Amino acid sequence: MLRLMALTMAAVLIACGGSSTAPTTLNIAGTWNFSDAVSNNALTASCNSTSTATVSQTGSSFTATANNGTSGCTQNGLVFISYQPSAVISGGQINGTGLSFVDDHGCSYTGNISGTPPNRLSGSESCTISSSGAQYIFLGTWQAAR
Numbered sequence: 001m002l003r004l005m006a007l008t009m010a011a012v013l014i015a016c017g018g019s020s021t022a023p024t025t026l027n028i029a030g031t032w033n034f035s036d037a038v039s040n041n042a043l044t045a046s047c048n049s050t051s052t053a054t055v056s057q058t059g060s061s062f063t064a065t066a067n068n069g070t071s072g073c074t075q076n077g078l079v080f081i082s083y084q085p086s087a088v089i090s091g092g093q094i095n096g097t098g099l100s101f102v103d104d105h106g107c108s109y110t111g112n113i114s115g116t117p118p119n120r121l122s123g124s125e126s127c128t129i130s131s132s133g134a135q136y137i138f139l140g141t142w143q144a145a146r
Contacts, residue, residue: 026113029057038140047073049085062092120145
């Protein structure tokens with residue numbers, strides 16, 4: 001009986017390619033130089049920021065903190081806000097070379113991982129910003145490098 005089970009198991013492994021190696025999740029843990037730019041054409045407003053993000057990763061999930069940067073917004077060419085940004089990034093997921101995450105300022109990010117080993121992240125961003133009881137959608141791009 002044991003011999004029959006061993007032969008059956010061997011046949012299954014051969015039929016399945018003989019490998020039990022699981023796919024490897026790309027490692028993005030570490031420090032990244034982050035930048036982004038978003039805008040709302042109806043408001044003629046735009047914002048951009050730079051910061052240093054520190055990513056912690058467990059399997060295909062990650063979180064991060066971003067700080068030590070600069071940020072500013074303009075409307076009709078005039079600066080209306082300038083500040084030193086900080087953010088908590090949560091809900092990070094890696095799927096192949098794709099990734100997604102959100103921050104604590106109302107922005108959602110999707111993008112791609114590139115480089116071997118990974119040394120560049122980039123993608124699109126959507127932020128919902130509330131002002132005077134109204135909500136405005138800002139769209140743009142982001143990137144990170146190390």
